[in-house]
Amino acid sequence: MARITLDKLAHSYKPNPSGPGDYALKEIDHVWRQGGAYALLGPSGCGKTTLLNIISGLVTPTRGRILFDDDDVTGRPTEARNIAQVFQFPVVYDTMTVRENLAFPLKNRGVARDVIRRRVDEIAGLLDLTRSLDRKASNLTADAKQKISLGRGLVRPDVAAILFDEPLTVIDPHLKWQLRSTLKELHRRLDITMIYVTHDQTEALTFADTVVVMHDGAVVQAGTPDQLFDRPAHTFVGHFIGSPGMNVLPCRVDGALATVEGHPVTLAHAYPALDAARVELGIRPEFIRLAPRGAGLPVRVRRIDDIGRARIARVELGACALSAMAPDGVALDGDEASLSLDPSRIHVYADGRLVAPAGAIA
Numbered sequence: 001m002a003r004i005t006l007d008k009l010a011h012s013y014k015p016n017p018s019g020p021g022d023y024a025l026k027e028i029d030h031v032w033r034q035g036g037a038y039a040l041l042g043p044s045g046c047g048k049t050t051l052l053n054i055i056s057g058l059v060t061p062t063r064g065r066i067l068f069d070d071d072d073v074t075g076r077p078t079e080a081r082n083i084a085q086v087f088q089f090p091v092v093y094d095t096m097t098v099r100e101n102l103a104f105p106l107k108n109r110g111v112a113r114d115v116i117r118r119r120v121d122e123i124a125g126l127l128d129l130t131r132s133l134d135r136k137a138s139n140l141t142a143d144a145k146q147k148i149s150l151g152r153g154l155v156r157p158d159v160a161a162i163l164f165d166e167p168l169t170v171i172d173p174h175l176k177w178q179l180r181s182t183l184k185e186l187h188r189r190l191d192i193t194m195i196y197v198t199h200d201q202t203e204a205l206t207f208a209d210t211v212v213v214m215h216d217g218a219v220v221q222a223g224t225p226d227q228l229f230d231r232p233a234h235t236f237v238g239h240f241i242g243s244p245g246m247n248v249l250p251c252r253v254d255g256a257l258a259t260v261e262g263h264p265v266t267l268a269h270a271y272p273a274l275d276a277a278r279v280e281l282g283i284r285p286e287f288i289r290l291a292p293r294g295a296g297l298p299v300r301v302r303r304i305d306d307i308g309r310a311r312i313a314r315v316e317l318g319a320c321a322l323s324a325m326a327p328d329g330v331a332l333d334g335d336e337a338s339l340s341l342d343p344s345r346i347h348v349y350a351d352g353r354l355v356a357p358a359g360a361i362a
């Protein structure tokens with residue numbers, strides 16, 4: 001069990017990187033606390049697997065260090081790092097029984113037989129594999145095989161961390177929900193640092209206490225699911241998290257007044273003068289209400305989507321497309337309507353980064 005520190009870590013797959021564009025991972029400083037349940041979330045190609053491979057020792061970083069507690073493991077191979085890994089696709093020994101597969105990592109380390117039996121029974125119970133324990137792994141479904149892989153990752157109680165790389169990819173959709181809850185429960189019981197890589201926000205938000213969001217080779221925010229929703233540190237986070245994501249509207253800001261497409265928008269705070277190429281206002285659809293034409297920002301309604309738990313209006317404010325909540329029973333006259341924005345939920349971004357109001361403590 002360990003705290004994992006990334007110290008000025010950067011990685012390029014090119015032999016002679018010259019600029020930031022040559023780096024799959026830009027410089028990262030981050031601490032994964034002992035016992036934390038983390039998700040590493042981001043779109044395809046943002047550098048998640050590269051970072052995971054650096055933590056596990058499969059890739060040696062171009063620059064920087066990786067520490068397990070105070071121990072510098074940067075140059076050490078995977079076998080010397082005491083890490084368990086679960087990959088996208090099952091890694092099981094087909095000729096062994098499920099019990100033998102689960103016992104393998106413990107047997108390899110000379111753990112006593114009765115301890116192995118107890119631990120294997122416990123993990124099999126948690127993963128609902130008890131009835132299959134004496135069956136050969138070769139005869140099982142892909143779901144069951146991936147559960148064995150999960151079990152092999154979880155069976156050692158002394159690992160520094162368990163790394164999961166999109167572990168539910170092959171799992172049947174109706175089982176995914178159940179397995180995510182099982183993993184969360186296992187994390188509570190086992191007190192092991194877990195890092196779970198995914199591009200799926202639902203998986204990240206249900207599994208993790210802390211979600212680390214990556215974009216274009218950099219960590220743009222690490223926070224609780226609520227923090228990511230309430231105060232996205234970057235427009236990418238606002239847009240990537242949420243369904244639909246945060247609206248991001250080009251604007252001008254002058255003190256406590258923003259101007260969007262020529263219309264004034266009152267802010268809850270005054271902002272300092274912003275010296276940025278791009279100034280934007282961010283607000284989630286949940287904090288914008290659609291109303292019949294009248295007071296508020298004048299918009300044109302393109303369509304209304306019923307997403308089950310709510311109705312989302314897709315509207316245009318001048319050249320800006322945005323989404324807003326359409327309250328039940330709202331009756332519109334033609335396609336013209338108005339929007340009211342909750343000022344306390346509006347954020348201001350300069351070149352993609354969240355700006356603190358004037359006088360606020362960052």
Ligand SMILES: Nc1ncnc2c1ncn2[C@@H]1O[C@H](COP(=O)(O)OP(=O)(O)OP(=O)(O)O)[C@@H](O)[C@H]1O
Pocket residue numbers: 013024042043044045046047048049050051199
């Ligand atoms: N072995 C490699 N050699 C060269 N470039 C690589 C290698 N592995 C990854 N890359 C590049 O590094 C960048 C980050 O890739 P990485 O696989 O870490 O992203 P990811 O977020 O895990 O994406 P995915 O979810 O698609 O696996 C991408 O531009 C990718 O093309």
